[in-house]
Amino acid sequence: MTPTIQIPITTITFPEIALRVRDAHKLRGYFGTLFREHSPLLHNHFEEGSDGAGPQYRYAYxxxxxxxLRKVPTLVGLGEGAGLLVELFLKMRELRLDGVTYPVLSxxxxxxxxxxxxxxxxxxxxxETLWLGLNQKNYKAYHQADAAAKATILKNTAVANLLTFVEAFGLKLDKNQPEQRVLLKLTPTEPVTTKFKNVEFLGFGGSFTTNVLLPDDVGLGKQAARGFGTVRKLA
Structure with a gap:
């Protein structure tokens, strides 16, 4: 029997406001500040470390x-985050981004x-959005690799992303058991250079086939909180 669990997921959309994909990090900044006192899940760092050294980042999924997504501002909450978004839903009356106020009419x-x-x-x-398939450790190796090795690096990263996702909700998989192995065939697009916080990353589009069940519109990989690596199941 294959291991599965159920998790709550809440999706909030603002259909009358049109934004660009790259505005996702502004949404995070706005709501993270607006509801800062409610939970570190909204901005992914704690107010102060135990040593008093200032804010400490939350590195979990x-x-x-x-x-x-499709020009529509979208918030996705999973697990504990799902309940948090339900709680705050009625308090969302406007979006203020780069000095522009967007009234939330619906x-x-x-x-x-x-x-x-x-x-x-x-x-x-x-x-649905660019997947940042390389980290600091494998970025250099990727650029020095031949085509086959590049494909292996990206596949290994994609599998690791899937494991990080399911393990975030307490589902531990034993790769030594054949029935618990993650299968994946990755079909990435050619990489494009994208800049985030003045740092250049290689981003990939494309698709993948796997035996892992995923909800629509969840993010995988680096900067998933800011909209990167968002996936949607193909019919």
């Missing part, structure tokens, strides 16, 4: 994510239970 909320984990079937997902 982000349970609240900020995105612009907002939609969807709260549901999603099944995640391993499946007996294969599922194909598309990256």
């Amino acid at each position: 982000p349970l609240v994510q900020y995105k612009v 907002k939609h909320i969807r709260h549901e239970q999603a099944t995640i984990g391993l499946s007996d079937d294969l599922h194909t997902y598309r990256y």
Whole structure:
């Protein structure tokens, strides 16, 4: 029997406001500041470390994510983050980004239970936003590698992203058991250079087929809280 669990997921959209994909980090900054006192899940760092050295970052998988999907500002909360977004939903009356105030005339909320984990079937997902498939450790290796080695680096990263996601909700997989191995075939696009906080990253589009069950609109990989690596299942 393949291991799965159910998690709550809340999605909030603002359909009358049109933004650019790159505005996702502004959403995170706005809501993270507006509701700072409620939970570190909203801005992914704690107010102060135990040594009094100032804010300490929360490096776990982000349970609240900020995105612009198909031009629509979108907030996604998973697990504990799902309940938090439901609690704050009625308080969201405007968006203020770069000195521009957008009145919230309408907002939609969807709260549901999603099944995640391993499946007996294969599922194909598309990256709706750029996936940052390289970290500091493998960035240099990727540039020095031949085509086959580059494909292996990206596949290993994508598998690691999936494991990080399911393990964030307490689902531990034993790769030594054949029925618990993550299967993945990655079909990335050619990389494009994207800049975030004045740092250049290589981003990839494309799709992948896997035996992992994922909810629509969740992020995988680096900067998932800011909208990168958002996936959607293909019919």
